[in-house]
Amino acid sequence: MKFSDGNWLTLPGFEIMSPVQAYDPRAQEKAVSVYASPRDLEPRWAMLDVPLLTVRLSSPMEDVIRVSVHHHKGGAPLKPEFQIHEEEGVPVETGLNEEELWLQSGNLKANIRRGGDWGISFYKGGQRITGSGLKSLGYITREDGQNFMRDQLDLGVGEYIYGLGERFTPFVKNGQSLDIWNRDGGTGTEQAYKNIPFYLSSKGYGVFVNNPGLVSFEVGSEKVSKIQFSVEGEKLEYFIISGETLRHVLQNYTALTGKPALPPAWTFGLWLTTSFTTNYDEETVMSFVDGMKERDLPLHVFHFDCFWMKPLHWTDFEWDEAVFPDPRGMLERLKEKGLKICVWINPYISEQSRLFDEGEQHGYFLKNKDGGVWQWDRWQPGMAIVDFTNPEACRWYGDYLRELVDMGVDSFKTDFGERIPTDAAYFDGSDPHRMHNYYTQLYNKVVFEVLEEKLGKGEAALFARSATAGGQQFPVHWGGDCSANYDSMAESLRGGLSLGLSGFGFWSHDIGGFESTAPADVYMRWAAFGLLSSHSRLHGNQSYRVPWLFGEEAVDVMRFFTKLKCRLMPYLFGTAVDASKLGLPAMRAMVLEFPEDHGCHTLDRQYMLGDSLLVAPVFSEDGQVDFYLPSGTWTSFLTGEIMQGGSWLSEQHSFMSLPLYVRPGSIIPVGAVEDKPDYDYADGVVLHIFAPEEGKEMRVTVPDTKGQPALTVAAVQTTGKLSVKVEGAGARAWKVLLRSSKQASSVEGGITESTDQGLLVMPNSGVTELLIQY
Incomplete structure (x- = not known):
């Protein structure tokens, strides 16, 4: 939602109150707070007839800072709320001096400037990553009496924004106006079925706006150097989420909101x-x-x-x-x-359904404000909606x-x-x-x-x-x-x-x-x-x-x-x-695995399937596909062809093929069963080892179908020797296939045979450790 008319004016019908001064800063043991005033409060007369915003910083878990802002706090609590998984005993440092009020959690620090130049800055490892400056934070009134809260965080030069749910618009969200509002709009529009008020930045942080209702984002689309988010009402709360890498940021976000269950x-x-x-x-x-x-x-x-x-x-x-x-x-x-x-x-109950009379009689449906069943004829005639509150x-x-x-x-x-x-009206008053x-x-x-x-x-x-x-x-x-x-x-x-x-x-x-x-x-x-x-x-x-x-x-x-x-x-x-x-996705945008490679920051026609497999789907009948390999020695899983990364490649593929490349220094366990997905993955597994890197350990865990470790494999190469250790094998059969070598000079602890794809080592019964020279 936009409120500005260019850089200087406000759109007709809106008034924006933005703070200019941090007043009465307070540093407590686990939180800091301040009154944000729209004018200098030093003269005593200035303390009359003045609205204030109360800003409080705290930390629900390490490397995460919560920013809570309210204008009037006395309204009735609104339901529902997202479930936030807070940790106990989070180590937090707070402080106050003549220049700033600050709070630090892990490698993330926030400070609020004192004096007449309002601003909040966020630092990761001592480097400023974003912040809210003068005229960014605001309480907004509309001429119809509706109120809004907004903040604008800095969007840096070359910074890219991702996420905000399952969105089918351009992958990089810069320049887009996005409403967090679930709609049945198909995959070909700006609407989305899964709207998530969380975004990731290529600078290595995330922002989660803690409001389950409509959150409106302007990602460099109202002010080109700002990410604005706004909500209806008197309160705004958001979390700045840090982490060593983008992977860790996502891990922290899902620790806050819930990890995915493991599907069978x-x-x-x-x-x-x-x-x-x-x-x-x-x-x-x-x-x-x-x-x-x-x-x-x-x-x-x-x-x-x-x-x-x-x-x-x-x-x-x-x-x-x-x-x-x-x-x-x-x-x-x-x-x-x-x-x-x-x-x-689905959760909709047609008036013709055998469930309708039951639901109506017992009050199981959403209601109109007059107490009757809320109904309409979209999808099913006389349709009611189950009230899961x-x-x-x-x-x-x-x-x-x-x-x-x-x-x-x-x-x-x-x-x-x-x-x-x-x-509609809900049972629990939501x-x-x-x-x-x-x-x-x-x-x-x-x-x-x-x-x-x-x-x-x-x-x-x-x-x-x-x-x-x-x-x-x-x-x-x-x-x-x-x-x-x-x-x-x-x-x-x-x-x-x-x-x-x-x-x-x-x-x-x-x-x-x-x-x-x-x-x-x-x-x-x-x-x-x-x-x-x-x-x-x-x-x-x-x-x-x-x-x-x-x-x-x-x-x-x-x-x-x-x-x-x-x-x-x-x-x-x-x-x-x-x-x-x-809390990491199985299908990963390239930027998540290779944030240091700027060539990966905008890629949206290829992905990593897990840590080690790069997949580039073919989007053409003739099989022509262009894709990018990050630096290193990559191996085609399907053909064994070795390619040096760090550049774009163009390949032609039949319908039986596509670019499926293995990351350097990876172990891919391949099962012995091809007609079902649920079997003993460790029995008869072939451990495909790709492009070992000198002195760098490779590890992989082969689970059982309940997600528990069945085999743990570690391998390290030193001066032409590859040491492979397999734990938990028991009486199971397993093999090692060294995909980057064509021959071996000696093998200890196993039987060797040459294959078109590399060196195959079949260990003797009971052997769990191999030394391969090549």
Whole structure:
């Protein structure tokens, strides 16, 4: 939201009160505070008829500083609020002298200038990273009586801003006006399903605005050297988040708002859906499932979209008996084929649903201000919305989910949750404007906790579309309604990378696009991208997405990349474990892994899959792709070709290939199973070692399917000798493949054979340490 008319004037209808003086500064043991005055208060007359802003700095955890500002504090507390995970006993230093009031937490320091030149500055390791200067902080009144709070933080020369949710607009947010307001706008507009009031800076810090309602950002778009954020009301609170690197900043942000749960291993396999408005019954479903098996296409999850329920009855959690006369038996038959089951749900209840009268009678729906049920005809006729602030409504809604789990359902696609009204009343008195974005948090939490209760901790997984800050705790999320073309494929990736830089660990998208039907080339290129994403789903709108409908070559492509993903599961699930523990995304924007390389700061058509694999999807029919390799010796995982980084490359790829490069000094564990994602990753694993760097230790942990360490591998090269140590192997078989060497002069503790890709070392039984000379 803009308030300025150029550099000097204010837009008509607004008045802005900005502080010029820090008055009565106070340094306490764990916090500092000051009154921010719009005029000099030294003359006693100046203390009359003066508004003040109260500014308080504190620290909820090390390397994080909270900035709390209010004009009038006496208003009733507003709900909901984000859950903030504060640490106890945070070591904080505070101080006060003639020039400044300051607070330091870890390597982050904030100071407030004393005297008549208002300003807050933030320092990381002694270097100023940003700050709020004269006329930046403000209390704003509009002629209609509406009030706002805003601050403007400095945007430095060459500084880039990322994140703010799953945004499909340009990856670097500089120059954009962005409203944090969940909307169902597809992937081709400025609207977003997942709006997160958190951004990352290329200068190595993050900012989280602690308000679940509408936060309006102007990223160099109102004042070109400022990032402005504004909220409605009398209070503003934000956190400056530091860390040694961008990775650490993201770790600190997710420590504050919640780490992603670890999805079950089976969710990383291929998902196939009925698509949305297609015709389907059990015969259709089984023809898809059997068709995949006949073509040797590994399939792991089958999803039933909306029409598993009767049209106009959504949501009633009741199988359409005219189409599925024996749902329990059908699910058992699908389970016998080794599949997990997901079904579509949403939190909207049609007036035709069997649930409507129950919900109305017991007060389980959002209400109009007159006490009646809030309804409209968008999506479903007479639709009501479940009120998840009512504990009894949560139990009621959850009981229907529990029945489905008992029937054999393993997961729920929690669709919608964006079109939440601002003129409705909530059971707990929540403010409807603040609930618009936050509603999805309650919705997904209820469903996720039912799955945890019924299936056990570690077995819950959603396929969710909408989210707000903290929603990363309930994975998995997917990118919403995209189109079947290369432009939409690229915009989907931009959205996923932005979401990853907003604290979300796991993300998916509709392979081949949702709207319309993709040409075969788009489908095949998207398949490679989709199966090198954290989660992989075939889904569409009016047409099916089984690969044989796109030609036999599409079948071959789908088979190759699905099997490749299964073989990579020891590496991918290790990446997932890191995501859940550290709060890092599985699919990482290049800037997150290589912040020191300015060539990576704007890249949005490639990404790192975990620490070590670089993926550059192909966005053209002819297979031409340009991508950037950071410095070092990179190896193609698919061909073994070695390339020196530090420059852009241009390659031509068939549909069975794409740039998939391994970071120098990496160990990639490759599994022995290619037809499913959940197996004993350590048994028969081949440890691919790429471009060892002299004296630098390489490490990797191969987890089991519960996320616990199964193998721990360490390797270090010194003067042509590679020492490899494997712990936890037990009686399991494992191999080492040195991908940067073609021959060995001697090997201790194993049997050696030469391969086209390098040196293969097969240890004798019980051997856990190898010395390879080459």
